Amino acid sequence: MIRLAVVSGKGGTGKTMVAAALADISGVPQVLADCDVDAANLALLLAPRQLTTEEFRGMEVARIDPDLCRDCGICADRCRFGAIVRRDDAWTVEPLHCEGCGVCAYVCPMGAVRMEPHVCGEIYTSVTDRGNLAHARLFPGSGNSGLLVTEVKKRAVALSEGADLMLADGPPGIGCPLIATVSGMDAVLVVTEPGISALHDLARLVTVCRRFGVRIFVVINRFDLAEDICREIEDYCAKEGLTVVGKIPFDPAVVAAVRAGRPVTRGDSPAAEALREIRESLFSGLGLI
Known part of the structure; x- marks a missing residue:
């Protein structure tokens, strides 16, 4: 071919x-x-006539577990992309700013940050x-x-x-x-x-x-x-x-x-x-x- x-x-x-x-x-x-x-x-x-749709998961993004977070702010201090922000009196991650580097998860003393797959597109198969x-x-x-x-x-x-x-x-x-x-x-x-x-x-x-x-x-x-x-x-x-x-x-x-x-x-x-x-x-x- x-x-x-x-x-x-x-x-x-x-x-x-x-x-x-x-x-x-x-x-x-x-x-x-x-x-x-x-x-x-x-x-x-x-x-085309669409046959299938599939989620596309790209790089991982960080997520902060509010039940484990102790509000120390270390993750925000170490994030070089400004992805960790203060909202409703708690730290949270802006997915569009997160580059998936994992530094926040590495430095968090409480293990409150984990990296999760992020859906960022869709893949289709079709017939024409x-x-x-x-x-x-x-x-x-x-x-x-x-x-x-x-x-x-x-x-x-x-x-x-x-x-x-x-x-x-x-x-x-x-x-x-x-x-x-x-x-x-x-x-x-x-x-x-x-x-x-x-x-x-x-x-x-x-x-x-x-x-x-x-x-x-x-x-x-x-x-x-x-x-x-x-x-x-x-x-x-x-x-x-x-x-x-x-x-x-x-x-x-x-x-x-x-x-x-x-x-x-x-x-x-x-x-x-x-x-x-x-x-x-x-x-x-x-x-x-």
């Missing part, structure tokens, strides 16, 4: 639009994963007319997004029997969620756009992805909005030995399709045609056709 992640160096490049389009027209047995757990949107374009989908939602303010991405990928693998392709919609940027997404993949498709910041972030993303030994392909979205910068991106890719599998023109049909909650490839338009050509070039390079 080929494992492909669609990623981007910055948000707003059209990454999820491209991932949904490729899922729609792949034509091979596949399993899908939405690894952008902070803002999972792939399901919005593929109309283009294959099974693993996706998740990280609760606002929660950490451990990289760990949740890893769990999503595990669910996708469990759903992948008979699949020739695992297609993951990755997160933007180069942080922990991106690293968790790219790890173990065979290839990445980087979606960029003709902008100075996009070119800068493309270079950073390529540097990170190369650490994982994955094959790197590039697609330039809305290339005709700034063709001079588009040429700079193409020059950069040529210099770095990166394969540009295609360019997508600016197309109002894309906005209309996203608003309607469907992949743009469900209709005929310049962008849809470009995506079909990208599919041919990309899948040929991956050995899927």
Whole structure:
């Protein structure tokens, strides 16, 4: 099974639009994963039917037992994150501020503080007319997004029997969620756009992805909005030995399709045609056709 992640160096490049389009027209047995757990949107374009929901427990957080606490305040003095506060004449823990370090439990002379698992998200498995989908939602303010991405990928693998392709919609940027997404993949498709910041972030993303030994392909979205910068991106890719599998023109049909909650490839338009050509070039390079 080929494992492909669609990623981007910055948000707003059209990454999820491209991932949904490729899922729609792949034509091979596949399993899908939405690894952008902070803002999972792939399901919005593929109309999934949800099968299972599972709590995701990330790092532990502290909890103070008021029956054992003797109000000494040592835990609050030692907490470097300001997570232990005074409320209703008692010490309590603010879960959003707790980093799970366990210092408070270590220094408490009465054993009144203990570390407990904290529910910080949900993991879903769903079915679409283009294959099974693993996706998740990280609760606002929660950490451990990289760990949740890893769990999503595990669910996708469990759903992948008979699949020739695992297609993951990755997160933007180069942080922990991106690293968790790219790890173990065979290839990445980087979606960029003709902008100075996009070119800068493309270079950073390529540097990170190369650490994982994955094959790197590039697609330039809305290339005709700034063709001079588009040429700079193409020059950069040529210099770095990166394969540009295609360019997508600016197309109002894309906005209309996203608003309607469907992949743009469900209709005929310049962008849809470009995506079909990208599919041919990309899948040929991956050995899927």
